[in-house]
Amino acid sequence: MNKFSIIAAVVLSAVSAATIAAEVPASVDAKNCKAEYPKASLMNEEQGDVKMSFLVGADGNVVESKLEKSSGFKNLDKAALKALSGCKFKPGTKDGAVAQTWTKVDYSWKL
Template identity: 35%
Template sequence: MRDSLVAAAPMFVDWLAPLAPEVAPPPPPPTVPAPPRPAPPKPLVARVPQPDPAPPPSIAPDEPAPTEPVPDPAPPATTAPSAPPAPPAPPPALIPPSAIQYLVLPDIVYPSTSRRLGEQGLVVVAVLVDTEGVPQQAQVVQSSGFDRLDRAALAGVRRARFRPYTEDGRPMAGWARIPIPFELEN
């Protein structure tokens, strides 16, 4: 029985991972010599044509040499003093809320996604109204906290038309602050 126990004795085997073949690192990329830089162009020197020398006038020994009048040297060029720069145009006025009058009301469209998600809030839009009553620029000065509502307010104010703001009977461009409320009905 002992012989069968020895024959059945456990055998221990250590499994070793086969050695990976040694891989040589890839060869470095071939270095390509930089193309030679072209030599800088040589400066061109223009030859100024010289007038052909005229033969000296023959002068009789008893005659005095003719003299040519010498022109006065030209006075140095002076620049007229430049006019002072024009003062910068005054910034557009801030139109008081009581002076804002609409010819076409802002067409505000409540985004359906915002309605579905329950988004609401107040957007204040600053709009530059030109002398014709047309919005030239519009920007959000107070956000509702929802980008969709802010964009809808900007788009609606840009479609509005205003009665031009006047001071002393003259139409003037100016900034108006337009509050746009987005409120869901309960």
């Protein structure tokens, strides 16, 4: 075996290990997890998209939440974070086993 063959074998081994060690983020069923439109936002005809990140435990409950991008309206952002933080997620996996993972969720407020 020459040097090139040995290096190629090492690279292939590293790629295979990375594929096996893949992380699958948690997910949420948006149909079963809706936020109530804030009354003040309805009256002011506020709309927008909220981008959030959630750390979801192996039990499917939210451990931590972060606002990644605002809708432009504080009431909509707070309502989306609060509602989705209370939702049950399908836990993510690491190395094929259920584990705590971060996931991103976008929520659209439309009238």
